[in-house]
Amino acid sequence: MLTLNEDLRQRLLAASLAARARSHSPYSKYAVGAAILDEQGRIHAGANIENAAYPQGWCAETTALSAMLMAGGRQARALLVTGPGPDLITPCGGCRQKLREFGAPELIIIAGDPSGIRQQWTLAELLPFSFGPDNLKSVE
Known part of the structure; x- marks a missing residue:
């Protein structure tokens, strides 16, 4: 399983907060940012x-x-996702499934807000018994 050092966690947090500042959320006023670390x-x-x-x-x-x-x-x-706080924010169900398409069950999901990093899970913890691309390999 991938481990993230504190510098990388802070870089993800900064990128997510910067994206959150560019949210277009005039209706809900609930701005959300996300930052994804890819395989490169x-x-x-x-x-x-x-x-x-x-x-x-x-x-x-x-x-x-x-x-x-x-x-x-x-x-x-x-993935590090940030909301306004103080309540924890996690990816919605649809996003959990989208993340499963491009991430393994051990994908790290981190919640944050303007006060900093709050909590961490794996995708498997947030989306147990998920259906992903590997499930379709058995029908080929």
Whole structure:
């Protein structure tokens, strides 16, 4: 399992908070930022983007995954997501499944807010018994 040193954790936090500052959340006022570490050690950030037609918005994790893919990354190794605090923020169910598409069950998920890093889990802890790309290999 990947371990993150404190410098890398702080770089992820800074990238997530910077992305959060660019959130487009005029309706909920709930700005979220996310930063993903890819298999090449690069950090990709994203923010939530709301839309007046509520179902058409998307989450910060989705934006960060898109940035990772567009930059050539294919495997998420860690994600740090930040909200306004003081309550913990975790990826929603849909984002957990999107993260599973590009990350293994041992993907590190870290929650933070403007006060700093709050808690850490693995994707398997947040999405137990997940369905991922490896499940489809058995039907080939």
